[in-house]
Amino acid sequence: MQETVEQFVFDFHKETAEIVGESKDEIKLKLGEFAGPLDLLLYLIKQEQANIFDIPIAKITDEYLRYIRLMKSLDIAMAADFLVMAATLIEIKSRMLLPRDPMAAGEEEEFEDPRKELVDQLLEYEKFKSAAQMLYERSTVEQAVFKRGQIESDENNAEINASVFDLLTVFQKIVLRHKEQVTMEIEREEISLADMIKALKKRIFDEIELNLLTFFEEMHTRRELVTAFIAVLEIVRTEHVKLVQKTTFGDIFLKKVNAPAAEPAGS
Amino acid sequence: MTEPETEQPENEVVAETEAIEQEPAERQVRSAAEVMAIAEAIIFVSDEPITSKALAEILDEHKDTIQAAVEELQKEYEERGGGLQIREIAGGWQIATRTEYHEEVRRFLKTRPSAKLSLAALETLAVIAYKQPVTVPEILEIRGVQSASAIKTLLEKRLIVTKGHKETVGRPMQYGTSKDFLIQFGLKDLSDLPSIEDFEDLAGTAL
């Protein structure tokens, strides 16, 4: 029973990282590959060439803890789930050390292996890990296939194919924007539309592309914001400038183009 | 004003949206070759994979006629061995380049293979694909790790969508895969995914 107690008062800081022969970066790289505690555990089992149905729990637990400590010593921020798994392993290990109750372990009642739940979880996880690999391969093939180029001015329309998630995201943005507007309503010299267009033009030509959100955020009053908005509409309408969205639902940019600009999005 | 000549044919297609109410009734009799040709033209202009059903409606033909025509067209593309192929994706048809020439096409488009998902995101996507509709706690159960940021990434990439709340304690949000998922992974539909049991044998042995 002595060991059991020892396991539960396990102290990460007392232990020293023991993995040698690898540079800090390499380890970091290696650790970065683990998608979660189950992933790390599978890796360790494979390393030990152990049978998943008969995991040498003491050894694997030690190995696992060593990695955890290493991550800590390297200052790698770690998901709490890694620590949860560490606790689980320690608990299983301690249960394995407990002598079987001769009264309870009758022939008819099978001895419940403390590792069983973990093994089931690992096997289930492994399936999805394989599925992830399959998806990865599929996407690689898919990336070797290209669709036809634009034959319409869709891109210039800056239209968005929306989901509920977008709806909420957009709403949040508006609310935030609104809040800022209210708090920022302080007295300030007003800028005219002509000046705003001039300033905007300069920005676009200097910076090639301009994040609209950033630009709008620079406005101090609601009136300025409205002026800025009108300036954007005006510049898209009259200049060789278009609105682009690089990632679906990412920020919107103003960009200089050589081709004639299309009409602004027909809201 | 670069290349104004290109504009004109494009507008021909895009604009001019006066109603084409003429002859909705006069059912045209088309040869099989004509059906194939029109299907090809429409698949080409469509931004998204187009279903046989949609094609059938536009052409006012029977869905089976269209299905057969497109399959024939697909075969023709295959036999021609050109730079293009006709694929069945997300329940619809699509013209795309052949994988063999990806290197040259990429060089032209100046793109690298992109959209590599992190291992965590891929795993999360796999769980969602096979277990949908599925909640965050259920994903945690399988992956053994919080998947919040992976889910956010997948939502932003439109690979997954919300599927309403689950009617249990706390009404957690459920997630499922999107049409974009099918398109990006080149799947006809969800049944085109290999069954999860197929990975079972691998699971034990691969270790």
Place this chain on the structure above:
Amino acid sequence: MTEPETEQPENEVVAETEAIEQEPAERQVRSAAEVMAIAEAIIFVSDEPITSKALAEILDEHKDTIQAAVEELQKEYEERGGGLQIREIAGGWQIATRTEYHEEVRRFLKTRPSAKLSLAALETLAVIAYKQPVTVPEILEIRGVQSASAIKTLLEKRLIVTKGHKETVGRPMQYGTSKDFLIQFGLKDLSDLPSIEDFEDLAGTAL
């Protein structure tokens, strides 16, 4: 503490549009059929008509070889009599639909569902969805911009409906979302709309 390991590889994903520097030198020997196929693939993916010269550079072939290949390809398209043609436009090559089928193509382009919304319309829809019933002045208050045309679009797309007059000064019209809205966004009912809390755990980031 949530999944720091996912962050790094995911950033990898977004951009990556730098040019590809690999193997510019290794001149490949291609058959005439291959040159034709690659030219076809590149003409297909190109946004604008592409010149033989540009094709020659990408393929590292002689311009005359390319010119001959594309002309051969054009002839092939002609003889096939399919729905597509290869045209020489503005000094470059382009794949386009055949004029014979313009009627059907137009009918398709006109009828295809446009589930797409402009950002303005989407914003307005979001305000209406979360604040309904809501009036035009209230929407203006929240969005900070006039939303009249967006509201018109949403009404036309049947995503919103009028919900009677508000009993205040001027009795302004109130708007709310429609049944079509629920269908298009895959919602059982309005209580199924995700709340801020639903996504709060998602990396706890600024939604």
